[in-house]
Amino acid sequence: MKKLVFLILVVGLFTACVTPKMPEPYGFSTLLNYSPLTDKGIFVTESNSVSFDYKTLGSVSATEVGGWVKKGKKPKATRESNKSRNDDMYVDIDRNQYTGKYVYVAPSLDMAMERMVNTLKVVGANGIINLKVQFESDRIIISGMAIKK
Numbered sequence: 117m118k119k120l121v122f123l124i125l126v127v128g129l130f131t132a133c134v135t136p137k138m139p140e141p142y143g144f145s146t147l148l149n150y151s152p153l154t155d156k157g158i159f160v161t162e163s164n165s166v167s168f169d170y171k172t173l174g175s176v177s178a179t180e181v182g183g184w185v186k187k188g189k190k191p192k193a194t195r196e197s198n199k200s201r202n203d204d205m206y207v208d209i210d211r212n213q214y215t216g217k218y219v220y221v222a223p224s225l226d227m228a229m230e231r232m233v234n235t236l237k238v239v240g241a242n243g244i245i246n247l248k249v250q251f252e253s254d255r256i257i258i259s260g261m262a263i264k265k
Contacts (some may be wrong), residue, residue: 158241162244173263179256182222
């Protein structure tokens, strides 16, 4: 019994002396480049109003979601949403990802911008106002109002 009490005290003593590494302060800066849109002749502003007449065509959004692909296999250029999922919180993850057969492909801002350009062209828009870009851990969402100048 004495050995057990001594062992608990020794373990408690060693674990009590461990100090966790506290996060250090940091900062960063970034630039979100709109040239993939403006180079294709699309007017872009984050403002919700502009000083010229325009025709509203509707709200538009583009979403890119990261996911797992087999090693050596190129990810699909156009990803379709998985309509079989009922809830975005629970994602069906293949167990083979941990064996090294799968690699994670992060969402691409360039792909999201290209998807937005294609959507704007389909509806005949040449501008987007009230542009919003949301970066989440596994997805990028670009949204705004499609307009025709």
